Amino acid sequence: MTLSRRQFISRSFGTCFLSGLAMFGLSGCSEPNLVRIGSHPWLGYEFLHLGHRLGQLPKHIHFTEYRSASEILSALSKKEIDVATLSLDEVLIARARGIPMTVIMIFDISAGADMVLAPHHTKKLTELAGMRIGYEATAHGQLILHKLLEAAHLTLDDISAVAVAPYQQYDAWKSDQIDIAISYEPYAHPFLAEGFKVIFDSRQLPNMNYDVLAVTTDKLSTLSNSLTDLTTTHFKMLKSFQSNPSDMLYEMTNTIHNRFPIDVMKSGLRGIALPTLERNHAILSDRETLKTIVKGLMPYTGVSADQLPRDLDQLFTNQFLPKNSPNAAYY
Template sequence: MKFFRTLGYLWLGLVLMGCAFEHSRPLKVATNLWPGYEPLYLAQYLGTYGKSVGIIQLASATEVMRAMAHGNVDAAAISLDEAILLMAKGMDLVVLMALDHSRGGHAVVASAGTKGGLEGLRIGVENTAQGAVVLSEALSQAGLQFSDINMVSLSPDEHEDAFLQGQVDAVVTTEPVKTRLLSKGGRVLFDTSQAPELVVNVLVARQASLRAYPKQYETLIAGYREARAFMLSHRSEAEVFFCKRLQLDEEQLRRAFSGIYLPSEQDNLNWLSGNPSPYTKSFHRVLDVMKARNLVQGSPVPKPPPDWVLEVSS
């Protein structure tokens, strides 16, 4: 009897240890390469996350969405339209904050040898909601349809080579590739400065993960805010870090960041607050664009973030 009691205590201890480990494991947060996500990596570089958070860079937004869909990560930095797409497929996601608003950072860039506008061009684009949304808006403003162009499916890591090797006439691309292509003779046919609020990049979390690991998420948000403060107080050091990661020189880096707006804590508070909030309005505007282009099925509903996310530190 004593043996079985001891065995029971041992089993209970192992279960409790497992629970403690599970609730103390680091969050896994996925992103692709994009200037607006760099403060997350700066926070990791500065050590503000400790062992509570791990930021993982994947090759493309498609891979980030796949990692979320398969449950391989807890949270992700994705565009609002990509978040809507995942929600429409049944994922229980919460938008925690806006990481950046694209104001020229997403663009349709054509090669120097092309003339005129979009019509008839071979246009390389990643086969995701974001690429399709940007391209559909560009076509709409030009009075064209998808049938007026030749779409070529390309992952982001193929954009630059395909463009420079003449495999496509234009690409729907983002920073830092956009800046590199412009430095090699590319010209902008459309960018998100012509469609404010069309592309908002956000930090999203699984609802279940958010409930299970609130302390880790608080560390994630606090670390991000520390990195943003570091960007102001140690600008040169932050720029060196970003240049290395994005493979840009200083002037190219400044041009890349000029195409996005990084919201402050107060900006995010304003964006997420109200009834309806600016976030809710952006959500439905992007959803309407996606529905009009048959990019999404269903009508997902935006959920408010936890109250603590709305607290602006003094």
């Protein structure tokens, strides 16, 4: 029987994944608790998405793909999910809304992947005055908008801020609702194809663009082993990408929400740093650096000091990372 590319990759990963779980000290002997995870399209999350699509997540992990971070925050507030892929500032927003969450892994650090797209004739940031800027009304969208305005020496009164989800921004531009878009791949690609250019990106926001895997704090103990399953899957898929990038890029671009050229995916991945497991352990155990990062994000999230835990172990932990894993790519 001839196997399709997807079947071959999936079966190959199945064998490697089971042996990998054994190596990490995980087993399926006891009945695990149900895990409900929500995620949305973003390059840094794609390795976990790919593990889900290739059938590599254990059956007790229910993976739901949402269209945006706004939908994920809504699902968290409705207690529809317990685990989420979010930016760190969105984790703080969740806490401000009364949803305590704990970061257990860092997917990526955006270094250009978040971008502000403007028509090709835009020469200077000051030209944004009077324009309609489309942004996602989440903590991260607001953070980039405020930093953009700071760089342009403008205020919110100088522009029209239009709340529109990334997946709706291109249609909003086509229907003359916005002039500028704060976006990321895969949603930035249609704008770039129209001749838009990047006038500002996340490289101008050092130490503020962490994308993470976060868990509702009260579920940490009951979901312990399953959380390690999730982080292990991410690093296994990342290693597979590093070893066999051609097939992995094919799978990553040939999905329902990511049907765009491989070159676009490659370019997008260059805009994020993917920390290794070792780097994850180091960042999540560096309390002073984490305090500095959180302090820098607080003004843009609406979270107050009394809404944050006194003990940073309730906000960050490396307890659910695998003990040994291959290095990540692009770092």
